[in-house]
Amino acid sequence: MEAVFVLELAANGALTGLLYSLVAIGLVLIYKSSSVPNLAQGALTMMGAYLVLAFAQQAGAPLWLAIPLAMVAMFGAGLAIERVALRQLAGRPIVMILMLTLGIDIFLRATIMAIWGGTSRPMGLGVSYDPLFVGPLLISRVHLIGASITVGVFLVFLFFFRTRLGIRLRAISDDYTASWSVGIPVEGGIALSWALAAAVATVGGVLWGEVQGVDQALSFLLLKALTVAVLGGLDSVGGAVLAGILLGVLENVVSAYLDPLVGGGSRDLVVAAVLILTVMIRPHGLFGRHDIERV
Amino acid sequence: MFFRQAGIKHTDYGADRELFPIPADRYMLWGLLALAVLAPVLVRDLTLNSYLLPWLIWTTAALGLNLVLGWAGQLHLGYAAVMAVGAYSGVHAARFGLPWEAAILIAGLSASVIGSLFAVAALRVKGLYLALTTLAMQFVMDWVLTHSPDITGGSHASLQAPPFRLLGQRIDTDAGLYYVALAWCVLVTIFLLNLRRTALGRALVAVREKDYAAAILGVNSFRYKLVAFAASAFIGGITGLLLVACFYFSVSPEQYNVNVSIQVLAMVIIGGLGSIIGSYFGAALILLTPGIANGLFAWGSELLGLQLSPETLAHVPNAAYGALIVGFLIVEPLGLGKIYGNIRNYFLVWPFGYVKK
Numbered sequence: 001m002e003a004v005f006v007l008e009l010a011a012n013g014a015l016t017g018l019l020y021s022l023v024a025i026g027l028v029l030i031y032k033s034s035s036v037p038n039l040a041q042g043a044l045t046m047m048g049a050y051l052v053l054a055f056a057q058q059a060g061a062p063l064w065l066a067i068p069l070a071m072v073a074m075f076g077a078g079l080a081i082e083r084v085a086l087r088q089l090a091g092r093p094i095v096m097i098l099m100l101t102l103g104i105d106i107f108l109r110a111t112i113m114a115i116w117g118g119t120s121r122p123m124g125l126g127v128s129y130d131p132l133f134v135g136p137l138l139i140s141r142v143h144l145i146g147a148s149i150t151v152g153v154f155l156v157f158l159f160f161f162r163t164r165l166g167i168r169l170r171a172i173s174d175d176y177t178a179s180w181s182v183g184i185p186v187e188g189g190i191a192l193s194w195a196l197a198a199a200v201a202t203v204g205g206v207l208w209g210e211v212q213g214v215d216q217a218l219s220f221l222l223l224k225a226l227t228v229a230v231l232g233g234l235d236s237v238g239g240a241v242l243a244g245i246l247l248g249v250l251e252n253v254v255s256a257y258l259d260p261l262v263g264g265g266s267r268d269l270v271v272a273a274v275l276i277l278t279v280m281i282r283p284h285g286l287f288g289r290h291d292i293e294r295v
Numbered sequence: 296m297f298f299r300q301a302g303i304k305h306t307d308y309g310a311d312r313e314l315f316p317i318p319a320d321r322y323m324l325w326g327l328l329a330l331a332v333l334a335p336v337l338v339r340d341l342t343l344n345s346y347l348l349p350w351l352i353w354t355t356a357a358l359g360l361n362l363v364l365g366w367a368g369q370l371h372l373g374y375a376a377v378m379a380v381g382a383y384s385g386v387h388a389a390r391f392g393l394p395w396e397a398a399i400l401i402a403g404l405s406a407s408v409i410g411s412l413f414a415v416a417a418l419r420v421k422g423l424y425l426a427l428t429t430l431a432m433q434f435v436m437d438w439v440l441t442h443s444p445d446i447t448g449g450s451h452a453s454l455q456a457p458p459f460r461l462l463g464q465r466i467d468t469d470a471g472l473y474y475v476a477l478a479w480c481v482l483v484t485i486f487l488l489n490l491r492r493t494a495l496g497r498a499l500v501a502v503r504e505k506d507y508a509a510a511i512l513g514v515n516s517f518r519y520k521l522v523a524f525a526a527s528a529f530i531g532g533i534t535g536l537l538l539v540a541c542f543y544f545s546v547s548p549e550q551y552n553v554n555v556s557i558q559v560l561a562m563v564i565i566g567g568l569g570s571i572i573g574s575y576f577g578a579a580l581i582l583l584t585p586g587i588a589n590g591l592f593a594w595g596s597e598l599l600g601l602q603l604s605p606e607t608l609a610h611v612p613n614a615a616y617g618a619l620i621v622g623f624l625i626v627e628p629l630g631l632g633k634i635y636g637n638i639r640n641y642f643l644v645w646p647f648g649y650v651k652k
Contacts, residue, residue: 013651035425037426037469038425053504084625085621085624085625088624088625089625091626092628093568094370094423094426094528095364095370095426095564095568096564096624096628098370098423098426099561099564099620099624100621100624100625101559102557102560102618103561103617103618103619103620103621103624104617104621105617106557106614106616106617106620107614107616107617107618107620107621108617109613109617109618110610110611110612110613110614110617111610111614111617113606113610113613114606114607114610114611114614115607117604117606117607118606119542122453222591223430223431223434226427227431230424230427234423262442263442265438265442268434268438269435269438270433272432272434272435272438273431273435275427275428276428276431276432276435277418278417279416279420279424279427279428279431280416280420280428283419283420283424
């Protein structure tokens with residue numbers, strides 16, 4: 001393959017990867033504060049996109065209003081999930097918490113499908129599909145906008161973790177008990193991180209809805225987001241962004257080489273392979289915290 | 296009252312190590328077994344092969360997963376992949392012309408080999424990371440199955456299983472298939488009942504509680520994790536093949552996709568980790584929920600005069616299934632087995648509720 005084509009694949013892959021990071025940031029936020037791997041993040045992304053559509057098309061709100069409205073609603077939904085389900089299971093073995101998030105995932109997906117049906121709908125952000133040439137490279141506009149929004153969200157979080165509230169969240173992520181003993185409201189912090197993750201999921205849902213249409217496939221972003229989060233280290237927002245770029249490039253370039261060999265559809269295989277290899281070689285990811293185990 | 300403990304005196308080691316020291320448990324077990332054997336006479340054919348048969352097979356699958364999840368404490372989100380290996384290798388062996396007895400053995404062994412691959416991940420990492428790796432392995436297996444026409448005949452093809460015969464006897468009646476499922480389920484149950492009394496079972500529990508501490512105590516945790524994965528995969532592989540031989544009659548990739556893994560996991564967790572009777576309850580509940588939810592919803596909407604789209608009705612059972620998992624984990628995280636245990640504990644000393652059990 002010629003170099004320009006590979007470069008184009010890599011560039012578009014990096015942009016797609018940044019969009020994966022947008023979903024992965026939600027996972028990281030929750031894991032960072034409560035050590036819960038939220039396997040329902042894909043369903044939350046899908047729910048965010050459907051809520052935006054519900055506000056925009058069924059309630060007739062303009063899109064610039066529908067998106068913040070949906071984010072507020074999702075903020076509430078995140079709080080509710082934490083309050084109703086997660087808090088009851090604090091301190092239980094990890095398998096139960098995993099199962100709980102899987103149950104939430106199944107429930108949310110089926111409920112959304114039952115309410116709005118399974119047909120794919122356009123998001124209708126109105127981004128043009130005209131080709132955009134950067135030098136010799138053909139870049140997708142939607143992905144470019146999405147990637148810049150991801151970087152924006154990343155910067156917001158970078159700033160947020162330096163505020164008073166953000167420092168509290170970091171303290172909670174560092175040591176539950178110690179934060180408790182110095183008077184930090186741990187439950188509140190965890191609830192906040194769930195709410196923030198759900199709100200960020202809306203942004204991811206809107207952008208991915210624009211890219212691939214709003215339907216059940218949005219919830220399958222979970223595996224990619226999970227891979228990105230693990231590769232970056234589950235508790236590092238910056239790691240998620242870098243890992244997103246890395247995964248996007250790998251996925252696009254490797255699958256371009258592999259597809260002719262195996263007859264297509266190797267993207268998911270590459271993602272699963274990256275996940276397995278990351279966990280096997282460096283379980284704490286590129287930037288994750290490495291915990292020491294004691295008896 | 297029922298579970299009377301008076302007069303139970305252990306006078307030798309054999310009596311002391313009995314599986315069921317309390318007579319009531321024994322009587323109930325024999326009664327249940329008798330009912331299970333007489334089931335083809337007692338219930339209608341429809342009930343037999345659309346409720347009892349799948350229930351027994353899925354219970355066996357849940358028991359196999361319980362071995363690795365409940366006893367050895369290793370998260371396994373790829374159990375359906377292991378069942379698929381058993382099903383495909385067994386069906387291929389049978390189509391190749393091998394007798395079904397050999398096919399069943401091949402199914403178990405090949406699943407065991409692939410299942411041990413999952414253990415390779417377990418030897419490196421644990422907890423959440425193990426769950427993610429096994430999930431990824433399940434996805435890889437799904438992908439391999441749908442993309443290799445040599446094994447499956449392509450993504451939408453299904454592979455017909457040849458006529459099922461055991462010991463020279465053609466098995467095609469409802470009762471015959473039911474008895475095969477029952478025999479395998481009883482065998483696995485007996486194995487697991489006895490497991491907790493063996494050195495292997497104790498070592499697995501030690502690994503579950505804290506593998507690092509177990510290693511310090513001299514339990515080779517690597518070896519026991521490997522054994523747990525291989526043994527559960529052996530059970531899973533044979534169960535996967537029997538599912539095809541007795542219930543589906545043909546095998547296709549989507550019968551063993553990631554959702555099936557989650558379904559078996561749900562059976563184990565709703566039943567209770569490490570609980571044998573819980574696996575029976577859990578499998579029954581997970582299998583029955585969609586039908587009940589659908590019936591209730593259809594009835595309710597008819598009562599209120601609502602016009603619902605078929606799509607809504609199609610997704611309601613799934614929503615109920617998800618809600619059931621969440622609800623169960625919140626209300627009784629230790630599962631149905633624990634609820635049964637509580638009731639039994641209550642009757643152990645009834646009517647003296649204040650007695651220390």
